[in-house]
Amino acid sequence: MSDKTQTLKVGDTAPDFTLPSHDGKVSLSDYRGKKNVVLVSYPLAWTPV
Numbered sequence: 001m002s003d004k005t006q007t008l009k010v011g012d013t014a015p016d017f018t019l020p021s022h023d024g025k026v027s028l029s030d031y032r033g034k035k036n037v038v039l040v041s042y043p044l045a046w047t048p049v
Helices: none
Strands: 018-021 024-027
Antiparallel strands (some): 018 024
């Protein structure tokens, strides 16, 4: 895990990152130049009540 913090401004290109997915892993670079990407986080969506 990196301790480096990067501040982005509107219009900046997002740095590449990789996240786990239901079928392995997915990276932002998999979609760069092909599709628009929206990252949404629901931290408690899959937490038991």
